[in-house]
Amino acid sequence: MSKLRLDYKNASSFLKEGEMEMMAPFVKEAHRQLHDKTGAGNDFLGWVDLPKQIDEDEIQDLKETAERIKKNCDVFLVIGIGGSYLGAKAAIEMLSHTFHNELSHERRKAPQIHFVGQNISGTYMKHLMELIENKEVMVNVISKSGTTTEPAVAFRIIRGFLEEKYGKEGAKQRIIATTDKSKGALRTLADQEGYKTFVIEDDIGGRFSVLTPVGLLPIAVSGADIDEIIKGAAIAYDDFKNSDFKDNHCYQYAVLRNIFYRKGKTVEVMANYEPSLNYLSEWWKQLYGESEGKDHKGLFPASVNFTTDLHSMGQYIQDGLRNLFETVIKVKNPKEDIALPTDEQDLDGLNYLAGKTVNFINEKALQGTMLAHTDGGVPNIVLNIDEISEQSFGYLVYFFEKACGISGYLLGVNPFDQPGVEDYKKNMFALLGKKGFEKEKEKLENRLK
Numbered sequence: 001m002s003k004l005r006l007d008y009k010n011a012s013s014f015l016k017e018g019e020m021e022m023m024a025p026f027v028k029e030a031h032r033q034l035h036d037k038t039g040a041g042n043d044f045l046g047w048v049d050l051p052k053q054i055d056e057d058e059i060q061d062l063k064e065t066a067e068r069i070k071k072n073c074d075v076f077l078v079i080g081i082g083g084s085y086l087g088a089k090a091a092i093e094m095l096s097h098t099f100h101n102e103l104s105h106e107r108r109k110a111p112q113i114h115f116v117g118q119n120i121s122g123t124y125m126k127h128l129m130e131l132i133e134n135k136e137v138m139v140n141v142i143s144k145s146g147t148t149t150e151p152a153v154a155f156r157i158i159r160g161f162l163e164e165k166y167g168k169e170g171a172k173q174r175i176i177a178t179t180d181k182s183k184g185a186l187r188t189l190a191d192q193e194g195y196k197t198f199v200i201e202d203d204i205g206g207r208f209s210v211l212t213p214v215g216l217l218p219i220a221v222s223g224a225d226i227d228e229i230i231k232g233a234a235i236a237y238d239d240f241k242n243s244d245f246k247d248n249h250c251y252q253y254a255v256l257r258n259i260f261y262r263k264g265k266t267v268e269v270m271a272n273y274e275p276s277l278n279y280l281s282e283w284w285k286q287l288y289g290e291s292e293g294k295d296h297k298g299l300f301p302a303s304v305n306f307t308t309d310l311h312s313m314g315q316y317i318q319d320g321l322r323n324l325f326e327t328v329i330k331v332k333n334p335k336e337d338i339a340l341p342t343d344e345q346d347l348d349g350l351n352y353l354a355g356k357t358v359n360f361i362n363e364k365a366l367q368g369t370m371l372a373h374t375d376g377g378v379p380n381i382v383l384n385i386d387e388i389s390e391q392s393f394g395y396l397v398y399f400f401e402k403a404c405g406i407s408g409y410l411l412g413v414n415p416f417d418q419p420g421v422e423d424y425k426k427n428m429f430a431l432l433g434k435k436g437f438e439k440e441k442e443k444l445e446n447r448l449k
């Protein structure tokens with residue numbers, strides 16, 4: 001597998017001589033804190049060495065469980081939110097056939113996979129129940145805390161459906177819970193009901209958990225090779241274990257982010273040119289937004305899907321507020337392609353491209369866009385990956401996770417907690433009338449009058 005190569009020549013005109021090099025001592029310190037586990041949030045650094053500490057028995061158990069799921073259902077529901085689903089969805093979207101859920105079950109030898117429990121929409125849940133009514137269903141419910149509202153609401157409804165359809169005992173065989181090893185509501189229920197369980201280790205936060213059973217079980221059910229994903233992450237581990245960032249493209253990315261942020265480029269726009277990478281951006285947004293958005297600081301992580309969004313957000317990126325820089329994921333050798341046929345009338349004027357491949361056109365669009373945006377004052381960082389594969393997914397995951405840790409420490413925040421997510425939850429529970437929130441409830445309701 002060729003490594004990810006970072007190319008920032010379309011950003012260098014925005015940098016002063018030596019501006020990156022002067023970050024070297026700060027990078028060394030951030031690297032030391034990550035590896036010595038002496039920095040902020042050091043209770044949540046289990047992901048740092050994870051690619052080298054894979055539990056082979058657990059991997060075997062995951063594979064066997066995935067095979068049991070593939071053989072016993074038409075629809076596999078993955079219930080989870082945030083880091084409890086985004087990594088798996090990013091991988092499956094990136095590695096499966098683009099229309100994987102639309103292709104027939106027989107052709108793919110894998111169930112349709114739906115990620116649910118990411119919203120509290122009654123309409124959505126009603127429609128989901130209609131979708132699965134006459135299907136053979138199995139469920140992986142994923143929650144480290146076990147109490148997150150959205151997956152808990154979805155799981156309660158779906159568990160009722162399973163117990164109705166298969167009986168209590170039958171339902172137990174169709175539910176796999178991935179949660180804390182000893183505490184939390186989901187662990188209690190799983191132990192009481194006898195569900196098959198997998199563990200999310202205490203020292204790995206949700207947004208860093210894709211290389212654990214959180215991501216690996218759903219990914220294995222999709223038919224992707226989880227051994228190859230882990231191999232890609234292990235290659236990245238070796239590539240980024242040197243604190244001298246001259247050859248460390250991961251740390252160069254972290255440094256560039258920090259420099260552009262301090263220059264007033266406070267929004268990072270992740271751009272891809274392959275629809276299969278759309279959800280990688282969604283996973284990346286949580287990873288960076290939840291890690292760095294603290295103390296009223298941090299880059300705002302945004303994403304666009306090109307060339308589609310050139311027709312919606314292209315105007316803004318070219319000509320709006322100049323507080324942006326772009327990070328473009330470029331796939332150098334897409335595995336599959338198709339040529340453009342000649343057309344007799346040529347009314348669309350495309351005959352000059354007849355015989356060229358669609359990826360050739362995509363490549364020129366990428367190059368033209370990058371130059372136009374750079375000229376418009378938007379620095380472009382390009383992350384070149386050779387192909388879309390399990391190894392490149394694993395490599396990208398570890399690249400972004402490691403860069404996030406370094407970047408968060410360079411920013412001076414704790415990248416591994418998420419205190420800010422509790423504020424809305426407190427208000428929501430009060431307004432829902434949860435016991436113990438009575439005082440807040442009255443205050444909030446008065447504000448809503």
Ligand SMILES: O=P(O)(O)OC[C@H]1O[C@](O)(CO)[C@@H](O)[C@@H]1O
Nearest residue numbers: 082083084143144145148206421
């Ligand atoms: O796995 P859990 O505990 O349900 O949490 C899901 C997501 O919710 C958050 O805790 C934020 O509320 C994220 O950090 C996490 O990925």
